[in-house]
Amino acid sequence: MIQLALYDLHQRVIDYLRVSITDLCNLRCVYCRPPEGVPLIPHEDILRYEEFLTIIGVARDMGIRKIRVTGGEPLVRRGVLGFLEKLIAMEGIEDVGLTTNGVLLASMASDLRAIGLKRVNVSLDSLRRETFKYITRSDRLDEVLAGIQEALDRGFHPVKINVVLLQGINEPDVVGFARLTLEQPLDVRFIERMPFGADTVPNSPDPFSSLAVLNMIREQVGELLPQERGPLDGPATMFRIKGAVGRIGIIDPVTGHFCGTCNRLRLTARGTLRPCLLSGQELDLRTPLRRGASRDEIGQIIEAAVLAKPMGHDSHLCAMGEGMNRIGG
Ligand code: SAM
Numbered sequence: 397m398i399q400l401a402l403y404d405l406h407q408r409v410i411d412y413l414r415v416s417i418t419d420l421c422n423l424r425c426v427y428c429r430p431p432e433g434v435p436l437i438p439h440e441d442i443l444r445y446e447e448f449l450t451i452i453g454v455a456r457d458m459g460i461r462k463i464r465v466t467g468g469e470p471l472v473r474r475g476v477l478g479f480l481e482k483l484i485a486m487e488g489i490e491d492v493g494l495t496t497n498g499v500l501l502a503s504m505a506s507d508l509r510a511i512g513l514k515r516v517n518v519s520l521d522s523l524r525r526e527t528f529k530y531i532t533r534s535d536r537l538d539e540v541l542a543g544i545q546e547a548l549d550r551g552f553h554p555v556k557i558n559v560v561l562l563q564g565i566n567e568p569d570v571v572g573f574a575r576l577t578l579e580q581p582l583d584v585r586f587i588e589r590m591p592f593g594a595d596t597v598p599n600s601p602d603p604f605s606s607l608a609v610l611n612m613i614r615e616q617v618g619e620l621l622p623q624e625r626g627p628l629d630g631p632a633t634m635f636r637i638k639g640a641v642g643r644i645g646i647i648d649p650v651t652g653h654f655c656g657t658c659n660r661l662r663l664t665a666r667g668t669l670r671p672c673l674l675s676g677q678e679l680d681l682r683t684p685l686r687r688g689a690s691r692d693e694i695g696q697i698i699e700a701a702v703l704a705k706p707m708g709h710d711s712h713l714c715a716m717g718e719g720m721n722r723i724g725g
Contacts, residue, residue, distance in 0.1 A: 402459035412660040418468040424533040481511040501543025561604040577642030585645035655708035669701040
């Protein structure tokens, strides 16, 4: 099949689509959702799997090669295995990833592996029960840890753990997370917290930065050796602690400036396309799709989203906006 390439106005190749399949989540992280949860999006406003596949098929023909399925929590949506299986089988899609909070991973890892999923990202911000409970407002750390172990045992590679840096909350976890890489083939990636509106933890004027993480690891665990960034590493700057099996990644959307290499679009569960995570703009695909739009018309909207991608973001702009729960992480 002939696939085109999608270029934005800043000469970036856009080949990656993150797809949020649900706004529902089985955790209530303090930086993502208010304690009472968020108003549910009416069922009929959420795209059906066939609608996601139609949009992804058009995007694939235009140059999208990589898909990451996210949420909400993607593993809570009924039928997710069948959807992933179809995505993995889609000609021209070279890579399918999944981002999960890991709560249901232990029970689903074997089925996920059986349908051909190769890699998985697990979000986990603390290895300490009380802190995990505080952050997620739930007592499910053991389930997440079991999910990570099961993913390793089932041969997922890479298994990435994404840790959002929360000032005054999970600094003491950095060393424990870093030590996990000493003997396990894990990529532990520390991610600076972005200032979203749904965040119920006040933003500190002196946020917990990726530089502080690197210093803590160097001082308390060992020498950090820079690693070449691989095709699956996204915007992360990679390191390996001397002698370690796994790697450490740093993702610094706040103190770093990696917009220059941004290659992605986001498709929300409501069927809108978001050119940039941190700008509020979204383009509606659901309405035209349900009105019977042709593939060409869908393609034009995808192209418009690509052309609307800003060169960079002003992270302050999103402070009054919605959180990842609506956008999809
Ligand atoms: N439920 C899935 C999970 O937990 O991975 C997928 C959705 S979640 C919104 C995706 C990722 O977004 C998680 O790693 C989460 O920590 C991250 N995230 C949410 N709000 C964030 C923020 N303000 N700054 C940085 N990362 C954030």
